[in-house]
Amino acid sequence: MAVRPVLRLPAPALKAVARPVDGAAEAATLAADLVDTMRAYDHCVGLAAPQIGVGLRAFCMDVTGHPKARSCAGLVVLFDPRVVDAGVPVVAREGCMSVPDLTGNVARPATVAVEGTTPEGTTRLVEADAIEARALLHELDHLDGLLFLDRVTSAATDLFRRRQYR
Amino acid sequence: MARFALSVFGRDRPGIVAAVTRVLADAGCNLEDTSMTILRGHFAMMLVVTGATELGAADLEARLGPVAGRLDLQVGVRAVTDDVTAAAGGGARYAAAVYGADRPGLVARVSEALAARQVNIIDLQTRVVGEPDPVYAMHFELEVPSGRADQVETDLRSVAHELGVEVSFHPDDADVL
Numbered sequence: 174m175a176v177r178p179v180l181r182l183p184a185p186a187l188k189a190v191a192r193p194v195d196g197a198a199e200a201a202t203l204a205a206d207l208v209d210t211m212r213a214y215d216h217c218v219g220l221a222a223p224q225i226g227v228g229l230r231a232f233c234m235d236v237t238g239h240p241k242a243r244s245c246a247g248l249v250v251l252f253d254p255r256v257v258d259a260g261v262p263v264v265a266r267e268g269c270m271s272v273p274d275l276t277g278n279v280a281r282p283a284t285v286a287v288e289g290t291t292p293e294g295t296t297r298l299v300e301a302d303a304i305e306a307r308a309l310l311h312e313l314d315h316l317d318g319l320l321f322l323d324r325v326t327s328a329a330t331d332l333f334r335r336r337q338y339r
Numbered sequence: 340m341a342r343f344a345l346s347v348f349g350r351d352r353p354g355i356v357a358a359v360t361r362v363l364a365d366a367g368c369n370l371e372d373t374s375m376t377i378l379r380g381h382f383a384m385m386l387v388v389t390g391a392t393e394l395g396a397a398d399l400e401a402r403l404g405p406v407a408g409r410l411d412l413q414v415g416v417r418a419v420t421d422d423v424t425a426a427a428g429g430g431a432r433y434a435a436a437v438y439g440a441d442r443p444g445l446v447a448r449v450s451e452a453l454a455a456r457q458v459n460i461i462d463l464q465t466r467v468v469g470e471p472d473p474v475y476a477m478h479f480e481l482e483v484p485s486g487r488a489d490q491v492e493t494d495l496r497s498v499a500h501e502l503g504v505e506v507s508f509h510p511d512d513a514d515v516l
Contacts, residue, residue, distance in 0.1 A: 216514075216515040217515060217516075218514070218515070218516060219516050239514075241514065265514070266432070266511055266512065266513035266514070267513055267514050267515075267516050268513045268514065268515040268516070269515065269516060270515060276513035304514055307514070307516065308514075308516045311516040312516070321516075
């Protein structure tokens with residue numbers, strides 16, 4: 174149970190493909206650390222294990238109280254998640270704790286269904302839209318070593334210097 | 340360390356970026372933010388670079404001289420002393436699109452309306468397309484002083500109506516995920 178440092182670019186761990194959790198011994202601690210670390214940052218609605226330097230396919234997310242939330246599954250912690258359904262892409266601006274100075278316009282499915290294993294070992298299906306869908310897909314990208322920068326097509330029109338965290 | 344603002348403009352052809360940035364690299368300059376694009380067949384480069392303090396703007400422009408001559412480029416270099424990353428900020432992000440039949444003064448009229456409300460234009464891309472009745476399209480990224488978005492939207496719609504063009508205006512804030 175600890176708030177762990179959030180890695181920032183150019184940390185190589187952010188660009189690595191994470192391994193399946195698949196019952197790894199550190200899974201319970203990882204789940205708790207992810208949630209503790211996410212909760213430690215006001216604006217953070219999701220965090221993936223590679224962001225705290227753990228190369229396992231795990232993330233946490235909670236959009237409760239977010240002004241753009243429609244669906245809200247509450248606190249979600251999933252291991253080895255996979256997308257089982259995805260809707261039509263929409264473009265929205267997003268930022269990332271690991272890329273502190275920039276935000277970017279990224280097209281992502283407006284709705285998504287993600288299935289994974291909870292820390293308790295049960296299968297959980299999360300069906301999401303709006304900001305929750307975007308957050309899920311953003312975190313799943315982290316597990317494949319993908320940052321929002323990898324999904325921006327034009328730096329001129331889609332990438333912006335973020336000011337609030339300077 | 341000194342910081343310079345460079346502008347380079349010329350007929351588009353392969354090799355402009357390579358030639359210009361090679362001169363800058365050989366001069367020990369580090370490229371910071373840049374914007375480079377084709378505007379109606381001309382390649383436009385805007386760069387902010389840092390270099391050694393003893394390197395002057397005139398010196399840098401002279402170093403670019405041979406490349407400018409060979410590729411027929413207009414080059415301008417000036418020293419910038421302010422910290423370009425610390426631009427005055429604040430306010431909420433909005434995006435605005437304005438488009439319609441082309442006519443002189445569209446950008447001026449729309450941007451005047453924005454300036455009158457202290458709206459900061461962060462990015463503006465415009466394109467004119469189509470013959471014989473050209474359509475003009477502008478896409479703005481804006482920083483709107485807090486609490487003023489409704490007024491700005493009303494003003495934009497009023498100007499658009501007066502000019503006979505279409506406008507859209509919507510929040511464009513980012514979510515940290």
